[in-house]
Amino acid sequence: MSTAYRHRTDPPAMVVAVGGALWWRTLGIAYFGDTGSWYLRSRVRDPLGMCGREELHAQLYAIFVAIGDHPGVLEVRCSYLPAVELVRDWQAGRTLPVPGYRGKRLNQLGAIALARRTTLTVSWAGHAGHPLDGGADALARVASRAGMYRLSASEVRQRATDVVQGFVLAVS
Numbered sequence: 807m808s809t810a811y812r813h814r815t816d817p818p819a820m821v822v823a824v825g826g827a828l829w830w831r832t833l834g835i836a837y838f839g840d841t842g843s844w845y846l847r848s849r850v851r852d853p854l855g856m857c858g859r860e861e862l863h864a865q866l867y868a869i870f871v872a873i874g875d876h877p878g879v880l881e882v883r884c885s886y887l888p889a890v891e892l893v894r895d896w897q898a899g900r901t902l903p904v905p906g907y908r909g910k911r912l913n914q915l916g917a918i919a920l921a922r923r924t925t926l927t928v929s930w931a932g933h934a935g936h937p938l939d940g941g942a943d944a945l946a947r948v949a950s951r952a953g954m955y956r957l958s959a960s961e962v963r964q965r966a967t968d969v970v971q972g973f974v975l976a977v978s
Contacts, residue, residue, distance in 0.1 A: 825942030826864025834950030838941035859906035865889035883931035941973030
């Protein structure tokens with residue numbers, strides 16, 4: 807079961823941080839923007855199908871959603887260097903597959919990144935304690951635990967809203 811939640815704003819230029827978290831078998835995927843935009847999603851993973859690249863897939867999926875949600879100038883801060891390097895390779899015109907991924911959605915990201923190379927910047931954020939990165943990671947943790955603890959949609963939305971409000975104060 808997978809449910810996604812989002813809140814969008816559409817400024818002319820935006821900075822988002824992406825995050826991923828794996829809790830037991832549930833992968834949490836999230837982004838958090840400097841204007842308060844956010845997205846989170848949880849996906850239950852088949853333990854036999856896990857390939858050890860869940861962090862890469864989570865970060866790339868969050869980038870994919872952020873690009874789709876914000877068609878203008880976008881800077882993405884990513885704390886997982888292999889994801890940053892892969893997107894930069896795509897923007898340079900190299901057609902590389904997503905390692906360990908058998909679906910269609912993330913494999914479309916290469917063409918999207920190439921088409922958006924003038925309006926999309928992906929940078930490595932490390933875990934330097936930036937509030938956007940912390941907010942994205944916190945949202946990803948909410949998402950990863952939502953399925954495990956069988957939280958209702960309203961509980962997930964409330965927890966996400968509480969996380970975002972705390973980090974919005976730190977960003978502003």
